[in-house]
Amino acid sequence: YSINNTTTTTTTTTTPSHVVLVPLMAQGHIIPMLDMARLLAERGVLVTFITTPVNASRIKPIIVRVHESNLPINFIELPFPCAEAGLPLGCENLDLVPSKDLQLNFLQAIQLLALPFEQRLKNLVPRPTCMINDMWNPWAANVARSLNIRRLVFHGPSCAFIYCSYVFQLHKIYETVTDEFEEITVPGLTDVFGQSFKVCRTHAPGWSNAPGFEKLREKVLQGEETADGVVMNTFDDVEPMFVEAYKVVVGKDVWTVGPLCLYDKVDDLSARIVRGNKTAVDQEKLLCWLDSMEENSVLYVSFGSLTQMNVGQILEIGSGLEASEFPFIWVIKDVEKCPKVEKWLEGFEKRMSLRSFVIKGWAPQTVILSHKSVGGFVSHCGWNSTLEALSNGVPMIAWPQFADQFLNGRLVVELLRIGIAIGVKKPVFYYDEDEIRVRRDDVERAVRSLMGDGEEAEERRIRAREIKEKAIKAMEEGGSSYENITKLVEYIKHY
Numbered sequence: 001y002s003i004n005n006t007t008t009t010t011t012t013t014t015t016p017s018h019v020v021l022v023p024l025m026a027q028g029h030i031i032p033m034l035d036m037a038r039l040l041a042e043r044g045v046l047v048t049f050i051t052t053p054v055n056a057s058r059i060k061p062i063i064v065r066v067h068e069s070n071l072p073i074n075f076i077e078l079p080f081p082c083a084e085a086g087l088p089l090g091c092e093n094l095d096l097v098p099s100k101d102l103q104l105n106f107l108q109a110i111q112l113l114a115l116p117f118e119q120r121l122k123n124l125v126p127r128p129t130c131m132i133n134d135m136w137n138p139w140a141a142n143v144a145r146s147l148n149i150r151r152l153v154f155h156g157p158s159c160a161f162i163y164c165s166y167v168f169q170l171h172k173i174y175e176t177v178t179d180e181f182e183e184i185t186v187p188g189l190t191d192v193f194g195q196s197f198k199v200c201r202t203h204a205p206g207w208s209n210a211p212g213f214e215k216l217r218e219k220v221l222q223g224e225e226t227a228d229g230v231v232m233n234t235f236d237d238v239e240p241m242f243v244e245a246y247k248v249v250v251g252k253d254v255w256t257v258g259p260l261c262l263y264d265k266v267d268d269l270s271a272r273i274v275r276g277n278k279t280a281v282d283q284e285k286l287l288c289w290l291d292s293m294e295e296n297s298v299l300y301v302s303f304g305s306l307t308q309m310n311v312g313q314i315l316e317i318g319s320g321l322e323a324s325e326f327p328f329i330w331v332i333k334d335v336e337k338c339p340k341v342e343k344w345l346e347g348f349e350k351r352m353s354l355r356s357f358v359i360k361g362w363a364p365q366t367v368i369l370s371h372k373s374v375g376g377f378v379s380h381c382g383w384n385s386t387l388e389a390l391s392n393g394v395p396m397i398a399w400p401q402f403a404d405q406f407l408n409g410r411l412v413v414e415l416l417r418i419g420i421a422i423g424v425k426k427p428v429f430y431y432d433e434d435e436i437r438v439r440r441d442d443v444e445r446a447v448r449s450l451m452g453d454g455e456e457a458e459e460r461r462i463r464a465r466e467i468k469e470k471a472i473k474a475m476e477e478g479g480s481s482y483e484n485i486t487k488l489v490e491y492i493k494h495y
């Protein structure tokens with residue numbers, strides 16, 4: 001297979017089953033789909049993975065590894081229509097969208113990929129037999145229809161979120177609800193935390209419920225309804241009641257195939273270090289620092305790829321970490337860096353030199369979470385981050401920001417009981433100028449409670465280790481996700 005900007009050639013002599021993967025251009029969606037591409041390819045399916053120039057350059061090291069290991073994956077780069085959608089040049093990933101006002105433009109830009117996508121697929125040899133598209137790419141449905149191939153939807157978020165959003169929209173339950181924080185009982189669930197399960201509109205569907213998103217949401221729902229099946233990055237032991245309820249309501253094949261992050265083995269550092277993007281740290285330095293720390297003593301603080309915090313909130317977090325007295329790794333995004341933050345960090349890093357490791361930019365998250373010194377994770381509860389914590393047995397402080405993160409946080413705190421809630425309720429994507437949501441004292445208190453040696457903390461650690469074992473088992477031969485991947489491969493091959 002040749003991997004090339006514009007050309008895709010295949011040198012196989014037989015005609016294998018051929019699946020096309022169409023991720024949403026966002027880190028939390030590309031990363032698990034890339035894991036899935038490799039899993040399917042290892043099981044003998046030819047995979048075509050759709051990307052764009054900027055995203056391809058981020059995952060270049062993985063593309064090279066795929067190429068070197070002869071995995072049958074072709075990468076197709078479609079030019080991203082930034083100019084047509086009123087986006088700055090190179091704004092090809094959701095984490096590059098500079099402001100709230102342009103988010104919808106970004107999601108609309110993706111819809112414009114349909115035409116070039118269809119043209120490329122028509123010329124592929126062998127012709128694709130199946131497509132798996134992210135739910136946020138409902139435009140792929142028409143392309144699958146015109147090629148007359150099967151189409152499955154991929155869900156990156158937790159099934160809890162997908163199920164709640166789905167039934168609420170399906171039954172138009174929110175239409176009569178004016179208070180977005182009003183807690184409504186979710187239909188179709190009997191026993192979640194030993195009682196009925198309630199959510200509010202601002203937590204599910206939340207983010208995409210904003211004005212202007214209506215048409216797109218409608219299309220997303222249609223895309224899900226017309227799909228031939230659903231693939232989910234979750235595993236049966238983590239949220240079984242939601243998976244069961246979702247299967248009933250959606251009425252089609254549902255394959256739970258996660259945690260996909262376990263595709264890269266814990267000891268394969270060279271794979272983990274390039275996961276998703278070019279890391280901003282020196283691997284040796286990071287590992288050397290981690291190795292020098294006591295087991296379970298380090299707190300990892302990171303809020304995924306999208307949330308952008310302001311200076312005030314960043315300073316509160318830092319001050320809380322300082323007061324907590326535990327060692328920590330703290331990730332500050334490139335977009336969060338500004339002269340004021342940089343200046344403040346100078347003094348902070350000096351004071352914290354013995355017990356801090358500040359990463360400015362992209363962190364090798366799964367390398368960090370799988371290290372034995374890491375004993376806690378302050379997280380926004382993005383579903384990938386949550387699965388990565390579960391897969392490595394790391395207890396969490398749940399500080400959700402938007403989208404599925406509030407429900408994911410509840411799974412972590414209330415259902416799995418491996419975390420502490422920081423206590424926020426209102427979603428946020430970009431922190432406003434003067435907004436401080438969590439004060440330093442609350443950060444300190446939560447960190448002390450998670451990382452301390454009290455009985456509750458110890459019990460949390462034990463439960464986290466148990467769920468880690470279950471996650472690993474799910475992906476091993478005979479495990480639920482492993483078997484579902486087998487069924488998914490059979491499905492793809494059959495059609």
Ligand code: UDP
Pocket residue numbers: 027028029031275276302303304305306307331361362363364365366381382383384385386388
């Ligand atoms: N991630 C990473 N390094 C970073 C930030 C994020 O490796 O510095 C990865 C993280 O491990 C996860 C993904 O990016 O796989 C983020 O997905 P998630 O669903 O947790 O959150 P989102 O970014 O979608 O809010």
